Amino acid sequence: MRVLDTARAALAGQYDVLEACVDIDLARHELIGVPDDIMKVFLVVSSEADALPLGIDRRNWEPEALRQKDIEAERYRNAIGDVVRDALRALIATLEAQA
Secondary structure, rough: OOOHHHHHHHOOOOOOOHHHHHHHOOOHOOOOOHHHHHHHHHHHHHHHOOOOOOOOHEEEEOHHHHHHHHHHHHHHHHHHHHHHHHHHHHHHHHHHOOO
């Protein structure tokens, strides 16, 4: 399952947590049975990340604006890190239990 791989990679530090939240939120229709309180974390972070240059979209940003937004993104990652890691662990446990 793509979502499970994404969650595991983000927890392992192999995938950006903001991008992981966006990906997981986009796949929410596939995640039947995952508690709303877990999914809400991904929804909120995804919404906040809309204004940040992530993934392939980074190439469309002017360099100085990109530097400023990268600082903002890193601050946000630090602020939400524990909550997102907890949600990722809960998501993984829920999906593994469903398998």
